[in-house]
Every structure is written in C-alpha cells, then in structure tokens.
Amino acid sequence: MKRFFKGAICLFAVFLVFSSTKMQVRAEEESRILTGVYVEDMSLGGKTKQEARSMVEDYVDSICGMMITLVAVDGNEVQITPADLGVYWSNEEIIEEAAGIGLSGNVVQRYKAAKDLQFQNKVFELEFGVDESLVRQILTEQCSVYNLEAVDATLLREGDHFVVNGGQTGQVVDEDASVQLICDFFNHNWNRDDASLDLVVKVDEVRGTEEELAKVKDVLGTFTTSYSTSGPSRSANVRNGCELINGTTLYPGDEFSTYEAVSPFSEANGYFMAGSYLNGQVVDSLGGGICQVSTTLYNAVLLSELEVTERHNHSMIVTYVDPSADAAIAESSGKDFKFINNTEAPIYIEGITTDDKHITFTIYGMESRDSGHQVRYESEVVSKTYPDSEVIYTNASLPIGSVSVQSAHIGYKANLWKVVTENGTEVSREMINSSSYKVTPRTATIGVGTADPAAYEEIMAAIATNNIDHVRNVATALAAAAAPPAEGTPVEGAPASAEGAPAEGAPAPAPAPVEGAPIEEPAQ
Template sequence: MKKYRKGFYGILLLTLTMLFGMTAQAKTDDTIKTGIYAGDVELSGMTAQEATAVIEEHIESLKDVEITLLAANDHDVTTTAGDLGVTWKNPELVQEALELGTHGNVIERYKTLMDLQHENYVYPIELDFDLQAINDLLTRCTKYDQEAINVSLKRDGGKFTVVEGQTGYVLDVEKSIDAVYDYLTEEWNHEACSIPLEIVVDEPKGSAEELAQVTDVLGSFTTSYKTSGSSRSANVANGCSLINGTTLYPGEEFSTYKTVSPFSVANGYYMAGSYVSGKVVDSLGGGICQVSTTLYNAVLRAELEVTERYNHSMIVGYVDPSADAAIAESSGKDFKFVNNTDAPIYIEGYTHDKQITFNIYGKESRAAGHSVRYESEVLETITPPADQIYADAGQPIGYIVTESAHIGYKARLWKITMENGVEVSREQVNSSTYKMVPRSATVGTATSDPQAYEEIMAAISTANIDHVKNVAAALNARAAAAAGQTEIVDD
C-alpha cells in the first residue's frame, strides 16, 4: 500500500512539474506555438512581427490573382484582386495566435498545448474589398448592356413588313456589387475564379399577330417649308427621317427630342435659323421645330394623349397660332405623347417638294361618323412699337444689320368633335403666348469725318431704320465722291 502511494505521488509530482513548466514557458515565450496557422500560412515559432509580415506577403501575392466577372453575351471582364482593393481585414489574429495556450487555468492551458500536438489550429484570414472599386468596374461594364429591341414594323412600297425584335440584357449593378463582394469575402479560395454577375433579361415586346392590327390611318398632317434655304430644308428632312418608322406599343410614351437629338453634324444637322432669346440666330438643327409641329398636328388628329407640349417663343408662319410644338435643348422643351389606344401605332414621316408629312397608322376604333377638327383663336394681338436702333462704334458707317419685327399674340386651340356631321363637343386643347419683338438694327458709326458722325447719330435718333439706311447710303456716296471714287458713266 505504501509502495502504491509512493508511485501515485511520484506520477502526480511529475505531472504537476510538467504543467508548471509549460505554464512558465507559455508566460515567457514570445513566439507562436507549433501547429498554429493563418489560413494556409504556417505561423509556428514566429514572433508577432514575423507572423504579420508573412501574412501581409500572402495578401500581397493575392493581388495578382485573376478574377473574371461573367456578363451577358460573352462580354466577360477579367480583373485582379488588387484592382478590386483586396486588404487584410483581421490583423488581430496574430495577437490571438501568440496568446493561444496562455489563458485559462493550468488544466485548460495544458489541454490546449496537448491538442496542438495532435491537430493544427487554423485562424481564418478575413479579406475585405473596396466597394467603390467594384462599383466603378461594374459601372464601366454597363457599356455592354443591350436594350431589348421590340418587334416592329417597316413600311415600304405602301406595305407593312414585320421586323423581328431582340432580347435585351442589362447589368443590375447594385445586385452585382453584392454578389461580387459576398463571394470574395465569404467563398473565395484565393485562387483564380469566375463570378456570375446579376443580369436582367428583357424580352422584346410585340408579335406579328399584334402588329397585324396596324392597318388604318388615324391622323395625318402636312406643312410646307418652300421658303426655307438648303440648310434648314436638310434639317427638316433629317429630323423627319429619324422619326419615320417608329413603332409605339399601347401605353408607351414617345419623346420627339430624344428621337431627333443630338443636334450635331454627325447626326446629320446643319446650321440654320432658330429662335433664341427673342432673336433669330443660326444654330445646328435650325428648323427642327417644324418637324415636331407637323407631328403634333398629326397626333392631335389621331387623338393620342399629348403629355408635353410647348409653344414657340415667337410666332411661326407654317401653322396657325397655338398649333405649334417647340423643342429646345437649352430650355428643356420637348413634345411627348402616349399611345393611348389598345393596339400598336406606326409613325410614317416623309418629305417631298419641300413639304413634310406625318401619317399615324393604327387600329381604328372610333365610330364611322366620328371626326375632329381644330380651330385657332387669337385672343390678343400685340403690335411692336417703334424701331430700336443700336449704335456700334466698332463698325463703319454703312454697316447695318437688321432683325425683323414679330407681332405678339395670345391664342388658344380648340378641338371640335363631330358625330355624323353634328358638333357634339368643343374642348380647349392649349393656350399660347408669343413674344412681341420690335424691328431692330445695329448701325455702324465709325468715321473720321465729324460732320458725317453727327448726321448718322441724328438719323439714329429718329428711331426709323429706313431713314438711317438712306442717310448711311448718302454719307457713303459723299465720302466716295470726295475721295475721287465716283463712277464715270460714258454718254
């Protein structure tokens, strides 16, 4: 019995000696115990500084790992983890690894140290990525978006043919950011990988059966531009061609500005006169408002729903007051309407012999005796005052640039509905106000002759442009005679 107690106490003493030895070692050792890893990186025997350096080196090596983002239509994008801003998110694991086996009571610390001799302890390396970098990359990927192209109509030789549509693919940037970030921070094995992006599939609208309903002319209108020069005529024809062939499904809205812009040489436009701040100035696309106005009147006769319309700043000559529809990039003016019928509509536009015509085709659902007409009512006419003349000392006498006068108007447009030849309703469609602009001229006054200067200034003070022109012509003739430059006429 004594021998047994002696042996038991001996083993206990040996065990306690080992435990206290391990404890003492754990308290004084400044290196990481054997069998401890950070991910695939072994940290055994390293100081905290050494472990940090080796993990950072591992993170640095990940920056060159290729990551492919899978988009639609084979427009995949290959980048790297470095480009996506990979960083080490949990550097505190080094201190935790260093302290493993040094906490708890003697038995707990002993158990931890014994466990490490049989099985490695692995701390996960947590990664983070730059959400802005992911967003920027995915935003650039949207250039590969392909909008759905609806099944549409084409009219040629007086007959309609169906043009097949095309499925659209659009990148959902917000959902794709989450998909990329979640995969890289939760599932990535630090090797080259591919990540599917969130793609929205947009099926085209329409079918041949639906488009077969388009057989009737719902509304038509024509205006003339016979007095227009070549540049303005070209702009009218170009804008008309950009609208021609439009198929609009029930409930869809049409924007004239969106369809005919941008106003650039590349888009087929020339410099021509247009209204800007009460003056006629040359601008790219001058004359395009005659296109929107002609379309507006065809839409009114088709009785489609007009959702946005503006009158011109000054009166136009190709339609009655209040029957115009202006578009302007600088002031945000647009002409918009909605297909409020139960069938598709087709817009046909063409020019011929300096006339522009729009026909709107669809399915006629109005009664046989139904018709509409439109009347313009002028509420007020504002006559321009006397001429306005501006002296320009930088130009010589004889230099005169005039701006035509514009009568001001207040007007409104009425829709008169007829059923079997009898008027059943009269509805105001819109009201319009057009600026009054007096005739004006800029007159040169530069001369070395004091008397001529006094005479031209006296003429300007009369506020009569025609008188100023006569005086300027006489002064120039006198100056030419004085210089011996009068014309000699043989008998």
C-alpha cells in the same frame, strides 16, 4: 506520504500560478500569437496582432491583383482584377480571434488551448466581399459592348400598304445573374489565383410578329404645317429632320425622343446653317428650323391621343401654329419633345414633305376609339404684351450702310385646350398646357465703320433718335455717298458703284433678314 502529496500539490499549484502569470505577462506585454495559428497557409505564430494584420493585408492586396477574365457574348473576353470589382477582406475579426487563443478563460483553459495547438493547428479561412455597384458598372461599360441586341421587326409603308421587315434575336449579358455569379465566386470558389468566368448570357427576344404588326392599319392622327416662307437652308433642315423620323415603329410602352431621332445637328447629319432663336435674338445655327418638325409631330401625337411626357414652348412666338401648339427642341437648354405609345398595338410614324413646302406627320396604329369619338385642340390667348421700344446696336467692324433688322415679337400667354366630343356632343374640355412667350423689341445692328468724321457724326446723330426706319434711310444715303462711281459714269456728289455693288476691295454690307419670317428655337 500525505505530507508528500500535499507538498506536490502545492508545488504544482505554484507551477501553474507561475506559468499562468508568465503567460499573462507574455500576452499583456508581448501580445504574441501562439504557434500553430494560421490564416489559410500563413502562420501567425509569434506575431503581434498588428504584424499579423499587416501580413494578411499584404496578401490580400497581392491576390487582388490577379487576372480575372470575364467571358461575355460570343466568347469576347474582358480582363480585370479583383480590385477592379471592389473585392475586399470581409472577416477581419479573425485576427482578434487568432490573437485571443490561449488568453481567455481560467488557467487550465488557457493552458489546454496552448497544448492543443501542439497537436492540431488552428486555421482561419479568409472571406471576401464584393462591391456590387462596381461589378455592375464593369458589366455595363465593358462587357455589354459585346451584346448582340435583338433587332425588332419593323414596318415600312410602300404606297398604301405596309411591308413587315422581320427582326433578329440577339444575345446579351444577364447583368443581375452575372453579378450574383461573380459574388458567389469570390465568396466560395476563388482559389486566390487567376481565373476565368463565363458570364450568364440570355437570349434577347425579338419584338413584333406578323400578326401583331398587321394591326397597324388605321390613321390615329395627322397634321400638316407650311414652311413656304423658308429659305433653302431652313427648308433643307425641315426635310432632313422629317426623313430622320419617317418610318419609325414604336411598340406599346416605347418612349420616343425627337431630339435623339434628329440629332446630332451637324453637316454630316444633313443640316445647314439657318435662323434660330437664342436669348431673344435670331441667330444662325446648324439645324435652324428643326422645331417645325417637332411641332408638326407634336400636333399629330395630340390628335392620336398618345401620352406626351415632355414638351416645351419656344422662347418667342412662332407663326406656323397657334400659340401653345408648338414643341421646341434645343440641345443647349435640354429641351426635347417626348411621347409614349400608350396604345395596345404598335404605331408607325410617317413623315413626308412636298415640293410646295408642306410637312405632314401621320401616325398609324390600331384604332380603339369609338367611331363617334372626336378630339380637337383650341388655343386660348390669355394675354398679349406689345413691345414699346426699338433697340439699335452699333458695330464699328461693319461699314456705314450695313443694316440688319430683326422684327419685333409680341409676348403671349396662352393655353391649349383638348376638347372631346362623342357623337357631336362635347363631353370634356381639358387644359393640356400653358405657355409663355417673350416680348422682344424690334432691333437693328447698324454699321458705323468709316474714315469720314462727318459721315460718322451723321449716322450717330440718326442712331440717337432711336428710330430704326430713320437710321436705315440715313445709312442708305451715306452708303450711296461713300460708294465710288462706276467707271465712266460721273455723278454729282458721292457716286454709287455699278448696280449698287460695293467697289472692288470694299466690304459688302451685311444682308438684312426678312422681317417676320418664321424662325425657330436653336437646335444646339
């Protein structure tokens, strides 16, 4: 009997060894996942790791094309897919775990693992991650367009008093809470089908109460400049820019951008072509003159002692304020004038223009400075550089006699100092900014277009002297000689047209701009 049991044990051991060897060979040579192993409702039995991974990836790709509806403010819907939200399979390691069942441990453990699957399946659940940056981008770009922003209460100055315009509460998507909602949904609640999610919406509260806005009654600062030498187009631009800023209410901590307030520089927004600075030259651009608006506001802000966060000087000196007291805005170079309401109460910006061409900005708020506190600003010219030459350009497309002159500009380096006095005694002197302005020579563009070789030689000889005034005199004489006589008016030599007008069909000479007129940095 003992010999029988010994034989049976030996036979069983041989069987286990044989079975173990067979399972090991199958695991190593075929690497097939055991029957009874699932990922959710997908059977991985009989598949290699790569086959199982590919099957699950295909499934994930398919469900990432499902339709997810995000319900924003006022029931507005945005339809996207999980792929749009950057949903991805986050626990890919389950394939390794599935493939390892029955292949680890000793012979008995591996055998037991395989037998257990005959009675109960091993099911792995998919887990998902979400790209929060993509979620936030969709909320910002697609869902927030339906936000009903609160309308803050504002002020309107009528005569010598203020009228309060009440605001209106709004509703907006709470982006932080909605990002968390979407992530939690895909991590825990998604049934792998189409779904609809109500985004988290919060009330956007109105700023400004009657009590708060009643604090706005004191003049914090006011400043005026003149544009009396400006032509109709530039004058219209100054008035338009002033009107676009007038009536602005800023709450504590608000930042004001002059560029945002007065742009775009287009005819539809009330602008005309007028002189501007560009690369050391005066050119016509839509909105020319707008920098006088920003400069006037800049000085009112300085006197109000609000916090200036961005300011740029012009490329060349301007005439309506002292050096370093200007503030240019230019779309092409990204220049802006910005400031923050750093007081404890709202402020109101009043902008007015007058029939005698003056622009004034006055900033109202709650005065918290002592009555003996005074502030003034002093411009310090550090150096001047004078132009030492003249520049003449020729233009064959313009007729002889056409002369366009741009005045020279002195180069400056200047500082602006803030001087504070208390009860008449100076207590501080602080440099606010330092500015450099280009020196530019006097320039002229001379028309040289003519069919008369002699006239051409004469104008070119004059240009060779590099003397603008001499060239202008020669050009005037040549234009007069080339002009046809008025009908019935014989003139010795080359007759001029009636009242100096060009003959019918002849090109008119380009008008020369007024030298020294205040012209601005380009608005765009």
